Amino acid sequence: MNSPILFLHQNPFSRIVIALIIGIIVGIYFNIIGISFFSFIIAIVLYTLKRFVFNKDEYKFRWMHGMAFVLVFVGIGNLVCILHKEAIQSVPEEQTFIATIIETPTEKPRSVLITVDLQNKAINSYKSVLFLQKDSNALNLSEGDKIITHVRLKETDLSFFNNKGIYATAYVTSTQWYLMKINTKFSLKNKANKASKALLGVFKDFINPNNFGLISALTFGDTSSLNSEIKQDFAKSGSSHVLSVSGLHIGIIYIAFSFIFSFLGKNKIGTIFKHICIILCIWIYAFLCGLPPSVVRSAAMLSLISGAYIFQKKSATYNAVFFSAFLMLLYEPMYLYDIGFQLSYCAVLSILIFHKKIYKLIPLKNKILDNIWSLTSVSIAAQLGTFPISLYYFHQFPTYFLLSNYIAIPCSTLLIYLSICLFFTSFIPIISGFIKTVINYIAEYMQDGISYICNFPYASINIEIELWQVYAIFGLILSTYMMLTKRRFCYVCSNLCIIIIFLTNGIIVDLCKLFTTFAEV
Template sequence: MNFDFTETLRQIPFLRLVIPLILGILVKLNLHFQIPIIVLSSIILLFLLILIIFSSFKKLFSNYKTRWLFGMFFNLLLFSTGIFLVDINYSKVSKVSINQTDGYLLASVVEKPEIKDKSIKATLEIKAIGDKDQWIETSGKVLIYFQKDSASKSINFGDKILFKPDISEKRITGNPNEFNFEKYLTYHLISDQTYLKSTSWKKINEKETGLKLYAYEIRDKFLNIFKKYGISGNEYSVLSALTVGYTSELDSKIKHSYSSSGATHILSVSGLHVGIIFIVFNYLLMFMEKIKYGKLIKAIFLILFLWFYALLTGLSPSVLRSAAMLSFVIVGQSLKRQTNIYNSITASAFVLIIINPFIITDLGFQLSYLALISIIYFQPIIYNWFYIKNKWLDKIWVLISVSIAAQIVSTPISLFYFHQFPNYFLLTNIIVVPLSTVIIYLALILLAFSSFDFIANYLGIALKYSVRILNNTISSIEGLPHSVSENIYISGFQMFLIYFFIIIITSYFLLKRNSMLKLSFITIILFLISIFYNNYNSLKQRKLIVYNISGTTAINFIDGKDNILISNLSKNENSSNLIFTTKSNWLELGLTKEKIVDINSLNRNSLFSNNLTVDNKNLLIKDRYLGFYKHRLLIINKDFKLKKYTKKLKVDFIFLTSNNPIKISDLAECYEMKKIIIDSSNSMNNIKKWKTDCQKYNIACNVVSENGAFIENL
């Protein structure tokens, strides 16, 4: 049977809509050009008018030679719409001008507050700005970190907060290849962030109302039911995430265990959960099919239940995808129309992107759609590799085939973002997927019988031990030898090549064209060339990087594959933050091993104590003076004492760290320097004083906390 590509595309019309729309969004997000909204709106209306005129002339529309013009203008319309949607959402982010007032701000809490170690994190929607004797209505989201106390712990979704604006701009660290928090906030329509002390805010008696608040109140009732019937600790945090998407109480150890074993998807409400809700309510509403217009009424109720559950779980991208896709399927079934699964998938994506174009940047959205498409296409092919007669072994093989299929398309993007691969993902999914399904059903039954204490107590015990078994299983798999392959780096170009190879090799088996096979070999060659090119550049690199991490000294010398970091890491409470900040950059530069030197071990009159582990012939260190190739450097830490010489010493860079009370005037007397680097371990008062003195003595100065990480190719 020959594969008809044109006929397949005809059955997936939404695919032809979503591709130019996404391209328009991506072009706007990456090129950052500006087109006035009026001009852009006029262009869209012009394309729309051309399409209407084109459609009015049947001869022109049906003529094969001119029909391509309709397709071109239609794609341009969608492409322009993508750009327009991004501009509209950017305007929402920049709408709040709260830095321009000294008055109070009135805002409401729009997401469940998250309890941190030293603060309470909450997202607020600004309602009005107090200016003199009047309130000016406005809108926009801000991220607030409240000082942790009894008052801030009582903040809940829907509360209205009055606070004094002390909004800081989104902090740009400038650290190479670090997670871009500024973009993250923008893509979540958040314009500003700040920290509020207990005296800077108060909660007023008014409270927001609406469907979302009602859904969150129901979610809190469900969570309280879990607590009432003896579920606590890690069992409670995992169950809350598994059933209603409440992840605030998951600790880092649990998250790491699930990630290393390949079960992270269990901790987020996804298609599995929405599917179970659909199955349960579809069964409960079967009786409606016997009455007049029953199928239509049933479809309406099913869609309402699905979207209320999506609202209940916080509207995560995977839930949105599942709810939107199932909604299209339900509508198709109620109208007795056969639906193409790929068209339902792309239709759901199209609707979600129209509502929020920034959703395409969400990793959950990307993984959700890629994994689903991969499962739908590849799972039947993999399943047919073997025929298994035994019923239970066949079910296990189904799980294995689904797991393999999901990994085919989701692995490249996972490696790109997370740089690791769970080696026992098959073992994990064979155990975890059935067990998590049982847990979801048990949770639903417990919620249904929560008014009957006698039954609910036993259900609570069963549920608690089921979740405990799940956690212990995950922990055991994580503890197996070589459970995870770490420090895997692929570039964006290499990820593109892998996906291109998957598409080409799949096309070869569908179309049986040798040209596809040849193209796949070319793709492999390009991939190998890119690896060779990256390794070649790694061997030639010679860099000096001073990272911008609050309260931390992090001076990085990179010489080919040799990676030396001088830091206050060993005694600094931000050590995990330091490794998190530097790791992605090291992987991109081809560095898998680091040599860390404690800045306080740079003793006078000797090489630093661990010089044997930091053996590099091009980096010489003695008495806080460093020689790196032809460059001379001086690190001034807290114990440094200035020694005057008969003539000025020449140095390229002087690093001021750890709030040493040294004066710039004294440095100017003793050293002939090109630049002073003030790192982020210093206080704001010292930084301000040093900056002023540098200007006074006409010395080039770089403040890392203000300008971002200092990077020098030597």
């Protein structure tokens, strides 16, 4: 990574995304549509001045084009956010609705979660979540189905729902709803969910019941069969990312098909065809996973990165990441506050920025040791980009995350590859029987290993930080990186300033606690 200014110049979509994010934040806190029009007017004025008045000294006034460019996307971000917020209405009173299921139903231990669009004579459209009493009728529902229900919605302030534009939920018993219309229209997502359930049905015939939850989570992101103890162990050890299909899993598939189609990369045309095949395979896998948002996001990001490699430009890789973020935020501005969105993009950018530098710190000639170090450097790079966010939301730091990733990542990679092999050989008893035995052994080893690490002393350290400290930690990480690579005094000064701010804040907090104690006495 070059200097931050040069990086922004080389990657124009980074500037677009930053401007869009600023606009979204302005829209959330101020909710004034006039800000967008003001931004557009100032942008037009700056562009006109640069084009017709200060056109002789282009270098001196070059900032005008850049500022106009930024203001346009700040205005767009503000406008998109306000339009999104205006679509959200106050929570309606108890009444009867026609509810159209707009997302794939999710099976819970005692209920079935459905995201619906509610409609009646008084309300044109209202997005909410209903928890249906678990029975055979609720389990048979699919996206696009319509039900009639009489419910009293309750307002929810859970950020998980609010970030998706959902501000009300309700629990609905079996007697409070009935099926109005089954969706008969073609739905790609419905087809994907049926394919995913069919594949899980194949695995269920082979996999040990104690391991089925882990296998279904690793391969297709289905955590409904995963018990809470396993979830807790993986979260505590810092390896919970393997339990939901996301960038890691799509990356594993990408590596596999890169190897399979490696014979095509002999020339330029072959390279283009190779990456087209890889992108196609990535989306087939995403389809088999049921096309959940996290998988679609990762597949889109990696597809753009794969396309960037055709042009053999590193900047194109960064631009591909920022372009996918731009599209996601333009579609749903509240993704900005989605934890999965934040962790996903921070991890990818952190790996792109830090991985090669960390990897080159220890050159190894032994191939086995080199592969181990490569895995370690990826884990460290990803952790650098995600741990400030994890501390802010989850208030804990997994001390042995490197150790747990030595178990979680290789095992999950093997389990994904073996699961694919099991599917294709399920009709051959001898081969499928052998693969089944290996899968069950690896799954048990993985669960036991993660559980063992969780019992280590200080396996997880509880740390609570504020939002400004998240930004400060990111600033410290980037400033330290620039200081070590560019060796400039300005980065030393920025590091010292951030550290002094942290220390000063700690002293002020301690003094406030001391004064509060004396006041109480």
